[in-house]
Amino acid sequence: DGGITQSPKYLFRKEGQNVTLSCEQNLNHDAMYWYRQDPGQGLRLIYYSQIVNDFQKGDIAEGYSVSREKKESFPLTVTSAQKNPTAFYLCASSIYLGDSGSFGDGTRLSIL
Amino acid sequence: GENVEQHPSTLSVQEGDSAVIKCTYSDSASNYFPWYKQELGKRPQLIIDIRSNVGEKKDQRIAVTLNKTAKHFSLHITETQPEDSAVYFCAASKGRGSTLGRLYFGRGTQLTVWP
Numbered sequence: 769d770g771g772i773t774q775s776p777k778y779l780f781r782k783e784g785q786n787v788t789l790s791c792e793q794n795l796n797h798d799a800m801y802w803y804r805q806d807p808g809q810g811l812r813l814i815y816y817s818q819i820v821n822d823f824q825k826g827d828i829a830e831g832y833s834v835s836r837e838k839k840e841s842f843p844l845t846v847t848s849a850q851k852n853p854t855a856f857y858l859c860a861s862s863i864y865l866g867d868s869g870s871f872g873d874g875t876r877l878s879i880l
Numbered sequence: 881g882e883n884v885e886q887h888p889s890t891l892s893v894q895e896g897d898s899a900v901i902k903c904t905y906s907d908s909a910s911n912y913f914p915w916y917k918q919e920l921g922k923r924p925q926l927i928i929d930i931r932s933n934v935g936e937k938k939d940q941r942i943a944v945t946l947n948k949t950a951k952h953f954s955l956h957i958t959e960t961q962p963e964d965s966a967v968y969f970c971a972a973s974k975g976r977g978s979t980l981g982r983l984y985f986g987r988g989t990q991l992t993v994w995p
Contacts, residue, residue, distance in 0.1 A: 801982075808889070810969060810987035811924070826982070858923065866973035866981025868914040871923040 771795065774859050774872035780880050781846065781853060789844045789875045791859035799865040800842035804828060805856040805874075814857075817842055818865045846877065854879050882907040884972050886986025893960050894994055901989045903970035904952040910972040913953045914983070915944060918967045927968075928955070931975075960993045967991070 772793045781787045793800065802814040813826030817836040831850025836842055842861075846853045856876050862869025883906040893899050903913075911932035916924040930937045930944045930953065937944050941960075946953040957964055970986040 808987065810886075811985040813982065816982055864981070866912065866975055866983060868912075868926045868929055868971075868983075871925070873923050 772861055772870055772872035774875050779875055779877045782880050784848045786845055786847050789857055791842045792840055793861045797861035797863050799862045801860040802844045803858045853877055882910055882972055882984040884984045884986045886970050890990045892992045897960055899957045899960050899991055901955045901968055903986050905972040909974050912973045912975045914971050915955050916969040962993050962995050965993045
């Protein structure tokens with residue numbers, strides 16, 4: 769069954785801690801994305817990757833980092849520099865950059 | 881970069897009525913316009929899309945229209961049902977494969993359909 773798997777579903781971060789959100793896809797898509805969703809803010813792009821070993825900053829990249837070592841995987845690290853990390857994080861992928869693609873079920877990050 | 885504006889932010893309709901959500905975009909080079917539906921606590925899902933070489937596209941009770949000259953596109957839902965209640969997002973991009981082709985999203989419209 770093809771799709772995008774995000775884990776964990778819920779994540780709690782302590783002050784000063786880095787946390788990593790996992791995103792794996794088996795759709796053979798080249799492009800992958802990370803979005804942050806806050807109430808009333810829509811979907812804001814954090815980082816995106818068009819191809820393995822390449823990624824670009826989105827609109828709100830400060831305090832976040834990513835890697836794209838494998839086509840299937842695009843993990844997002846929320847660093848301690850991100851002062852307001854509480855949000856719903858969505859990973860997405862598409863065949864090509866700019867195509868509609870598919871979303872994962874999301875990870876809800878909260879601060880302890 | 882592209883700027884996508886979406887209106888209204890909330891919309892309430894009676895079951896059976898029609899609902900219309902409108903989006904405008906700023907970059908005339910944008911040529912692909914998908915619409916997503918996100919139910920509470922779930923992932924956004926593509927419901928319909930349109931490319932700039934087409935003025936209108938319909939899929940059962942859902943239709944999308946595009947006015948390239950005015951740079952706006954709209955989602956039309958007819959004969960609304962309570963299960964249509966969700967947040968709807970519009971988006972725009974310069975199309976498949978372009979290095980500038982990322983999606984730009986509107987802020988979303990919360991549609992509530994009352995029985």
